[in-house]
Amino acid sequence: MRRRILTLVGAMMLLVLVAFAVPLALLVRTVAIDRAVGTATAEAQSLTPLVATADRAALNLSVAQVDATTVADVTLYLPDGGVLGTPAPRTPLVELGARGTSASTDVAGGREIVFAVRDSAGAGGAIRILVPDAELTRGVGRSWLLLAGLSLLLLAGGLLLADRLARSLVDATTDLAEVSDRLARGELAARADAAAPAELGIVAGALNGLAGRISELLREERENVADLAHRVRTPLTALRLDAESLRDPADAARISEGVDGVQRAVTGAIEHARRRGTDAATCDAAAVVSDRVAFWAVLAEDTEREVRVDVADGPLPVAIGKGDLEACVDALLGNVFAHTPDGTAFAVSLVARREGGARLVVADSGPGLPAGAAAAERGVSGGGSTGLGLDIARRTADQASGALTLDRPPEGGLRVVLDLGAPQRPES
Known part of the structure; x- marks a missing residue:
């Protein structure tokens, strides 16, 4: 953009300068010729x-005095054929002058x-004056140099002013x-600089207003989620008390464990709502995947599932x-347990990407997706579920500047490939 503005301004200025400078240069040359001719003519007359x-x-x-004081060559042709002043041949113009007609013309040398x-x-008779070319153009070269x-x-x-303007626009x-x-x-x-020039300042103000509105909406969302989570805690507490009052210790433990799971999910929702937009979005993928696979490995052993794990050495930011x-990771592994029969093997691998980040692959040997299913879309699943597990992965x-592939x-x-981008380096 900056280069285009400079090119446009330079081309326009060049056209304007040529339109004025060329006629002015020709005018300077004409004035110099007229001055030299006028001076010599006045002295000869x-x-x-x-x-x-x-x-x-x-x-x-x-004649000798006039010839000596002027830069032009002065010659007087007398009626009797005599010649005074600078010797010169009788030209056709001299013959014309002897017959009573004054005239002038350009000849070789002046x-x-x-x-x-x-x-x-x-x-x-006739008086002949030859004004040399050097006198006709005296001072013209210097004037042209000054004009150029x-x-x-x-x-x-x-161009300097245009560059400053273009730089302000580009910046x-x-x-x-x-x-x-x-x-x-x-x-x-x-926030953008609302003092930007012209319409860019209006756009900057609108962008700042949009950012403020987004912040307000996120704050309202966090408050709503926190309020909802707080409301859910009360019935969860009642359920915990009911579970603890059960006579069968196994039932009491099972129900309490379920209540604890819901409680953790609610707490996680609150923490996620509070940290949205403020957390540093970075972590070590190798450590996280290894930890979650170890957690699900216990359930895999209970359901007689073979687990193949290949996690690259970290850290993988x-x-x-x-x-x-x-x-x-919990959503992807939870899908394996929820939508494949017991005994179905699955594999988890995590490798570093060449361009940075990591690639997580979760593959199972289950029935896979039905034909035409679009499980990666929100709320869509081929297994009768809500489809929110894969939506979380998507x-x-x-958020990680990556991609989800099924x-x-x-x-x-089914093989789920999750590409995760690398954290951006801070600008120096």
Whole structure:
């Protein structure tokens, strides 16, 4: 953008300068020629009355003085054929002057000017003046250099002003892009410079208003989630008390464990709502995946499932918070247990990506997805569930600048590939 503005301004200024400088340069040259011709003509015309009144000796002296004081060559052709002043051949213009016609023309070496004169007897003669080219263009080269220098100075000044204007526009645009990117990453405190030039300032103000509105909506959401979670805790407490009053200790323990699970989920929802937009979205994927696989391995052993685990050595930093990644891994492994029969083997692998981040693969040898199922879409599942497990994984991938992919391996089953981006390095 900056280069285009400079190119446009430079081209326009160049056209304007050429439109004014070229005619002005030609005018300077014309004025210099007219000045040189006028000066020489005035000096030569002073000899005209002397031809009719002065004798030959005085006339010769006068012509010599004029010839010596002017840069032009002055020659007087007398009616009797005599020549005074600078020797020069009789040109056609001189012959024309001897017949009573004054004229001028450009010749090799300068401009020839002829005046018709008559002696005391009325016989015709001529005064010839040859103004050299050097005199005709004296001072023109210097004037053209000054004009060219002034044009370049104006062009440079115009480009400098255009560059400052373009830089302010580009900086304002870049600032808007950076603020938008920071808002997209969850930095809701980011604000654009509303003092940006022209319409960019209006856009910056609108973006700041949008950021403020997003912050308000998120705050309201956190408050609503926290309020809902607080309301849920009361019946959960009642359920816990009912469970503890059961006579069968096994039933009491089982129900209490379920209540504890719901309590943990509620607490996690509150913590997630409170930290949204404020947590540093980074964690060690290797540590999180290893911890969650170890947790689910106990249930896998109880349901006679073979588990193959291949987790790369950490740390493997990814651009997602620890709690979010734990919820994602739990959702993917929970889907395996919920939608495959007991005894179905599954595998979990975590490797580093070449461009940074990590790739998590959860594969099972179960029935897989039904044909045409779009389980990655929110609320859609091919197994009769709500589909929110894979939706959690999809949102996790989006938050980590990654992608979620589902496919069917040749040996059958379902393979879920979750790419997680690397944390962005802080700007220096």
